[in-house]
Amino acid sequence: MIDKFEMFLALAQARHFGRAAESLGVAQPTISAALRQLEDQLGAVLVRRGSRFEGLTPEGERVLAWARRIVADSRAMREELRVGRAGLSGTLRLAVIPTALAAASRLTAAFARTHPDVRVTVLSATSAALLDDLDGLRVDAGISYLDNEPLGAKATVPLHEERYALILRDDHVMAARPSAAWAELAGLPLALLTPDMQNRRIVAGLLAEAGVPAAPRIETNSTIVLIGHVLSGDWATILPLSTAEVFLAHGPLRAVPLTDPDTRHRVGLIAPAREPQMPLVAALLAEAARLHR
Known part of the structure; x- marks a missing residue:
């Protein structure tokens, strides 16, 4: 069922069957079939659709919150097992508000020195888009304001003012x-x-x-x-x-x-509040705490 939740998340983000399929590298009928199977298994219609995607139903919105949690936990479990076999490696996706890009480079440079087998992708994003990307599992962590917008359930490390x-x-x-x-x-x-x-x-x-x-x-x-x-x-x-x-x-x-x-205004590192934390994110939080203690 996790693969169907992954496809449902992609559809909720793209709001278009074709774009969702393209983002996952599958054919559009695969997305449609997975959605029908997920709806049958859950006994609820999740997406309003006629000839095209028309939005999530109220049940779909509730399932979306659960799907994010389930997919995040599944990814974290797989990542922890992989790191246990191969050590800390892979790609860390970091979204950063434009005014904090210089601070991000100090953190990511130190992180890359400590963890040479990890690749870091740094993306510029508005504070609102950053939080949306974190909740949507499109990035792993972010650097943004800590005291100027509601963050929700997040782990944070202050970096600078x-x-x-x-x-x-x-x-x-x-x-x-x-x-x-x-x-x-x-x-x-x-x-x-x-x-x-x-x-x-x-x-x-x-x-x-x-x-x-x-x-x-x-x-x-x-x-x-x-x-x-x-x-x-x-x-x-x-x-x-x-x-x-x-x-x-x-x-x-x-x-x-x-x-x-x-x-x-305080600016800091933000990550989903998850226990256990994804290994790459846990290592980044630890590096931020070490640099700014």
């Missing part, structure tokens, strides 16, 4: 300032992350509290694009100091800490 700064070219009139208040940013040509990013929502809230409209003329989901505009000389952006550090070392840039308020 975000402290916000105005990023400017070093020839900007404000570049020599030791700090700047949020209220002083009115009128600056800002480039900011897109509204789907939690960082942008935090920044927009702080600007609003200071009476400054968050109305950037440039929006992007890439910190590199933000820095590229700042380097052109006409723009400023707002980033966590931990994010800006990698750019400050290689360009004519300055970071001016933002105060009034001097707001900080």
